[in-house]
Amino acid sequence: MTKTLKLYAFPTGEGMFNMSPFCCKADILFKIADLEYEHVIPEDFRVFPKAKLPVLDDNGVLVEDSEIIRQHLEHKHGANFNGHLSAKQEAFGHALCRMAEERTRYALLYFRWHDDAGWAQTKGIFFADAPDEVADMVRDQVRETLHLDGFGRHSEAEIKAFLHSDLDALSTVLNEDNWFFGDIPTYIDACIFGLLANFHASPIRTWTHDLVAEFPNLEAYVKRGLERWYPGSLQLLRAA
Numbered sequence: 272m273t274k275t276l277k278l279y280a281f282p283t284g285e286g287m288f289n290m291s292p293f294c295c296k297a298d299i300l301f302k303i304a305d306l307e308y309e310h311v312i313p314e315d316f317r318v319f320p321k322a323k324l325p326v327l328d329d330n331g332v333l334v335e336d337s338e339i340i341r342q343h344l345e346h347k348h349g350a351n352f353n354g355h356l357s358a359k360q361e362a363f364g365h366a367l368c369r370m371a372e373e374r375t376r377y378a379l380l381y382f383r384w385h386d387d388a389g390w391a392q393t394k395g396i397f398f399a400d401a402p403d404e405v406a407d408m409v410r411d412q413v414r415e416t417l418h419l420d421g422f423g424r425h426s427e428a429e430i431k432a433f434l435h436s437d438l439d440a441l442s443t444v445l446n447e448d449n450w451f452f453g454d455i456p457t458y459i460d461a462c463i464f465g466l467l468a469n470f471h472a473s474p475i476r477t478w479t480h481d482l483v484a485e486f487p488n489l490e491a492y493v494k495r496g497l498e499r500w501y502p503g504s505l506q507l508l509r510a511a
């Protein structure tokens with residue numbers, strides 16, 4: 272039967288998490304809400320008005336951006352992503368997610384696209400069938416984005432220190448809990464796990480893998496999320 276909810280997202284292997292943290296987040300939101308969707312890989316995602324993925328197509332209504340998808344699933348499909356959270360935890364989680372998505376994720380871009388060792392792997396995985404000129408053009412665009420934001424103007428040592436401080440904050444807040452603020456995953460976990468899995472368990476193995484390993488509770492958190500949502504990806508930890 273055709274599913275009415277279609278999620279346009281980057282390709283990923285069966286049972287594997289998406290190598291785009293935002294597509295991974297959207298996928299986990301669906302899993303938490305126990306809603307089914309059809310994963311569609313667009314021929315060219317730049318045809319969408321915001322030219323970014325993920326994009327939800329709900330019976331012809333396009334919803335672009337993982338945060339707006341979250342709100343849409345709450346308002347139109349009765350999803351409850353915050354269950355047991357107090358108002359203070361919800362606000363704290365909001366701040367954590369904004370840190371993760373508006374700053375921490377730049378380290379992922381930096382080590383995958385700017386850094387030469389990361390780029391060699393990124394190119395091999397994302398552009399296996401593309402001509403070199405196309406791969407290099409996209410790399411230049413990402414580097415330009417990093418530069419315009421200002422993040423790409425820092426030294427590598429400064430970027431590592433920024434990332435370390437963000438992970439330290441996440442590790443402190445997570446503490447000994449299984450998920451952020453308790454035993455039930457919420458939208459905060461969809462956001463944070465999507466990023467940490469890509470730092471620590473991605474087939475693109477960069478310096479971010481080792482940094483997460485410095486925080487035993489974050490490393491255990493990534494493993495817990497893989498066991499729950501993407502058991503097919505656990506082999507990536509074993510290959511570490």
Ligand SMILES: N[C@@H](CCC(=O)N[C@@H](CS)C(=O)NCC(=O)O)C(=O)O
Nearest residue numbers: 291292293322323324325336337338
């Ligand atoms: N704020 C957006 C960010 C989406 C985003 O940056 N997606 C990336 C993949 S992780 C993308 O589409 N990149 C392609 C591009 O920028 O050209 C969201 O939460 O969905």
